Amino acid sequence: MKKIVVVGAGKIGATIARLLSHSGDYQVVVTDASAANLSAIEKHPAVSTLELDIRAPSKLAEVLKGSFAVLSAVPFHLTVTIAEAAAAAGVHYLDLTEDVASTREVKRIAASAKTAFIPQCGLAPGFISIVANDLCKKFDKLDTVRMRVGALPVYPSNALNYNLTWSTDGVINEYIEPCEAVVNGVITEVPAMEEREEFSIDGVTYEAFNTSGGLGTLCETLKGKVRTLNYRTIRYPGHAAIMKALLNDLGLRNRREVLKDILENALPATVQDVVIIFVTVTGWKDGRLVQETYARKVYGEEIAGMMHSAIQITTAGSICAVLDMLADGTLKAEGFVHQEEIDLDMFLKNRFGRYYAAPQVENVRAA
Template sequence: MPRMKHIVVAGAGKIGVTIADMLAASGDYRVTLADRAVGRFDGLNPSIATKAVDVTNPRELSDLLKGSFAVLSAVPFNLTGDIAVAAKEAGAHYLDLTEDVATTRKVKRLAEGAQTAFIPQCGLAPGFITIAAYDLIRRFDTLHDVRMRVGALPKFPSNALNYNLTWSTEGLINEYCEPCEAIVNGERREVPPMEELEEFALDGVTYEAFNTSGGLGSLCETLNGKVRNLNYRTIRYPGHAAIMKALLNDLRLRDRRDVLKDILENALPATLQDVVIVFVTVSGKRNGQLVQDTYANKIYSAEIGGVMRSAIQITTAAGITGVLDLLATGKIADRGFIRQEDIDLNVFLANRFGRAYAPR
């Protein structure tokens, strides 16, 4: 790249800080990290500029994005739509991590006629799993079933939920509560979250998986009329879904999400000792024969730039930084709505950031 491109990272949570660190360490990006909670700026890489900004304030957002190449949104899902609006007004490329379906629809509308790229869902799921799944999908003449499974799990579970907080609590609750897109027997449908529980084993460990919202990204639209069944489920250790359903439904905490967030954040410790599981199965016809292809990968926590990062931090940050790098180097389209399935898996894995997903 001929000169350093200015990147704004909105949101200085665990993921936002990791994104800013990775970009700054590359030497090719000038990074500004923005958040209204200035205490989150402590201990940052000194090459990262910081700015106290309330992203709900349009004027502050507009000033922040002026002259920037791109803004990467790592704020809670309910705030990221405002950043997309500001990005369009400022003429900056826009990337986010959201799993929220309504937010993505808003981003798609904003992308119409835009001279810059709008690339939502650049994290893990939605995000990388879509890139990996579409690499398998391309190999089939006729599709039957596409099953996508992802989980970010503690390596050493030690409570009844068999879970530790590894990313945004708001995002976790949202995907447990909102309707889920799917294609069932050739029909595009909404299915309830936390349902259709299944068990499977991988490398001798038993897991459960159940419907959660947002993980399919734009694949329901892309594959509508082309696949018999398409679904996304979140992976957990057995027993998790039953307890969460009791909290959400029997105790009616789905209607008091602020209370549930408070409970989870005060009861479940965070951990850096985690594992991310990506598991995709595609079946269909190839050369007249019924075949099945599977992609399975596990990514563990690791040290990056002298700092220990959780697997979910690494995978989520690698997703959005990898896509940004492909955008900045002209390897993907640079205007309009860009889907994750438009990104070639091998091109992504060859990228310096996307390499975090390369099988070890």
């Protein structure tokens, strides 16, 4: 069995450890600075825990020695520390970050590494880029790529129409940081929370707006090939207006810890959620302008006797699928690996990637 170190014992880290250990092919060590978080990790013969403050990279590098890979499931500001420790220990590195600056640093570290560095292995960025690139390959010439993703409560019950289903730090970061996009063929930055739109799926109305990080490395990959490329987060109508008031009118974009405390103490968590994936590509085939769309909904489900939320399943399932593909030789084992290099069919056939194989959504229309 391959030894895997998972850094971070939160909801996603715990789900990663659970999926890998129940597969029977991995021995998992979960590290975290919080003994309380570690105590909540499911007891399993293939799982051990270690209390560790990773802000001391040399200590983490020592823990990583002899491992096949390290998987980062911690907030984005710790990403580079873990990547540097992976390089020092000579192990493969995978993360879930949506942070653009962190990913650039990981790419810099990967340039001289002898192992694989695969950032952004979650839902968005991550799976969304795999889907978009698969659709792009069907065209002779591209025009527009629009990517929309949301993790939403099935039963919204507050003014924000939202429950905490993912990292609070990550949500705040993507609501504040500038967003990459391609506008009229030029890579540019657009402001977060802007360019709001509405559409409906299966009779339910949603809004979507710019958020940071969801494109991953697609701007670089599709540079010079598309006229328009953008990513927006899906929420229920009304969410963006309230969040903009908190961030801008009350100035909480400059007081992230205060905003985090408010959200974590006001919004309950839930496992009754739905992940919506909606990608539309337009371009030319055989001289005609045509459109291809990928639309899916993924719900929470029970895995190995325990209920998991949709965002837990999709995020943890994605990074586990990429790890599997690295372990079996499907992916290259050295240097920086872009998510869009991963084949969609191979991903969906993987034992972890199969959680994304939901039926196609048919009833989609602009509001």
